[in-house]
Amino acid sequence: MKNSLKHLLQAITALCLIIGISGPVMANDWRDDFPKVTLGVITEENAEDRAKRWTPFQNYLADALGVEIEWREASDYAGVIEALKAKKIELAWFGPASFARSWIVTDGQAVPLAAEIDKDGGFGYFGVIIVKNDSPYKSVEDLKGKRFGFADPNSTSGYQAPNFFLREAGINPDEFFGSTTFSGSHENSVKMLYDGQFDAVATWWTNEKKSNMSRMEEKGMIDAGGYRIIWKSPRLPSDPFTVPAWLPEQMQKDIQTVLLEMPQKDPAAFEALMGGSQGFQAVTVDDYQPVIRFVKANLENRKE
Numbered sequence: 001m002k003n004s005l006k007h008l009l010q011a012i013t014a015l016c017l018i019i020g021i022s023g024p025v026m027a028n029d030w031r032d033d034f035p036k037v038t039l040g041v042i043t044e045e046n047a048e049d050r051a052k053r054w055t056p057f058q059n060y061l062a063d064a065l066g067v068e069i070e071w072r073e074a075s076d077y078a079g080v081i082e083a084l085k086a087k088k089i090e091l092a093w094f095g096p097a098s099f100a101r102s103w104i105v106t107d108g109q110a111v112p113l114a115a116e117i118d119k120d121g122g123f124g125y126f127g128v129i130i131v132k133n134d135s136p137y138k139s140v141e142d143l144k145g146k147r148f149g150f151a152d153p154n155s156t157s158g159y160q161a162p163n164f165f166l167r168e169a170g171i172n173p174d175e176f177f178g179s180t181t182f183s184g185s186h187e188n189s190v191k192m193l194y195d196g197q198f199d200a201v202a203t204w205w206t207n208e209k210k211s212n213m214s215r216m217e218e219k220g221m222i223d224a225g226g227y228r229i230i231w232k233s234p235r236l237p238s239d240p241f242t243v244p245a246w247l248p249e250q251m252q253k254d255i256q257t258v259l260l261e262m263p264q265k266d267p268a269a270f271e272a273l274m275g276g277s278q279g280f281q282a283v284t285v286d287d288y289q290p291v292i293r294f295v296k297a298n299l300e301n302r303k304e
Contacts, residue, residue, distance in 0.1 A: 030251040036068040037061070037255075040080040040089035042098070043073050049219065056269035057262075064258040064265065076184070077101070077154030084110060084244055091255060092242045096288055097156035099240050100295040103285065111252060112240035112288060114259040114280040118206055121278055125206040127157030127165075127233035130213070132193060133226050137200060140171065140231050146199035148177040149189045156291065157204035158186055161233045164294040167301065186212045187221065194222055205229065210276040237287050241280075256282060 039058065043050055050073075058069045072089055074080045077098040083089045085106050094102060102110040117123055131137045137146075151158025159182070166173055173180055181198070183189040189201040190213060205211040217224045241259055243252050263270045263279040270279075285292075 030248040030254075031065075031067055033248070034067065034090065034251060036070055037065065037091055038070040038072050038089040040072045040074065040083045040092040042075075042077050042080050042093070042095075053272055056266070057273045060262060060266045060269040061258065064261075065254060077152050081105065081154065084242070087244065087246070090243060090247060090251075093239060094242050095154075095156040095239050096237050096291040097160035097295050098154045099242055100160075100288055100292040101154055102242065103288070103292060104295065106244070108285075109245040110242050111245050112242050112283045112285060113252065113256040115238035115240045115283045115287075116274055117238070117278045117281050118210065119276055119278050120207075122235075123281060124235040124237050125157070125204055126235060127161035127202060128205040128211075128229045129162060129200055129202050129231035130190075130193065130227045130229050131200045133228050135199070135228070137230060140166065142230075143200050144176055145178040147197070148173065148180045149183050149192055149198035149201035150180060151183055151186045151189050151201075151203065153182060155186070156236055157233070158189065158202050160291075160295055160298055161236055162202040162231070163298055163301075165233050187216060190216060190222060190227070194226060200230070205232070206276075237283070237291065240283050240288070 039061070041054065043054075045053065054071070058071060062069045072080075072083060074083070077095065080089070080092050080094065081098055081102045084092050084102050092102070099110060099112060115123070118125075129140060131143075137143055150163075153159055163173055166176075183192055183198075183201070186203045189198070189203055192198050193201045203212045205213070208214075213222065213227055216222045241255075243255060260280050260282060270277075
């Protein structure tokens with residue numbers, strides 16, 4: 001009787017160990033609930049340029065994660081912000097200010113995972129104000145009463161950063177410039193500058209080889225060397241790939257790992273997407289707190 005009871009207890013213990021060990025292993029993989037991941041991106045590129053840049057990235061993600069990647073594009077920053085808030089996308093590529101806005105409107109439920117490191121190992125880029133090379137304007141002070149072009153209300157370098165830092169320097173763009181207009185995109189702003197519709201515009205610049213203008217020059221959209229920088233912001237953090245906090249924790253970790261490994265695992269796809277860069281680095285919301293602060297300040301200024 002004692003031996004039978006002993007054997008029974010041993011069997012129960014063994015069963016418990018098996019359940020305890022195998023339970024997590026046999027638990028549902030996040031892919032069971034998310035066989036498809038929707039990627040939301042703000043893009044101003046035409047269909048051909050977009051395909052060259054983003055299709056290799058989509059293919060890499062699909063292979064590395066083992067899921068289908070669905071593309072969702074928006075014509076403005078607000079579209080991707082709202083899609084994340086409405087749980088219509090699982091992965092987004094934001095600018096720093098659009099990330100900050102998404103973090104604000106979701107009550108901190110936007111989680112940055114990875115962002116670009118430039119070719120020199122630097123993290124971030126700059127907002128700049130440019131004029132045509134043959135213009136007489138040498139500084140922002142020379143633009144009083146002139147026509148100024150912003151890109152989009154949720155663009156970091158195309159509005160949020162210059163609006164904040166100019167105000168901090170005592171220049172209220174709404175009162176200082178003769179007119180301020182949102183062009184809809186960085187490319188539109190530069191094209192309108194070159195066409196004579198603006199006297200100066202705000203856009204982005206990383207270095208001499210990587211900027212909105214160099215990209216447009218490579219596409220043949222503008223003549224090379226036709227602009228001059230007259231103002232540059234403090235360095236801004238790089239654009240973060242972002243997920244919503246409600247995704248499974250392991251899914252968030254897997255997406256981050258796949259992004260960080262991309263330059264080594266698929267250098268061709270990385271070069272097509274982020275040409276002229278060294279790689280990605282892991283980021284957290286702390287990297288974007290300064291941007292969150294100036295986005296909040298700009299929102300308050302617009303209410304006044």
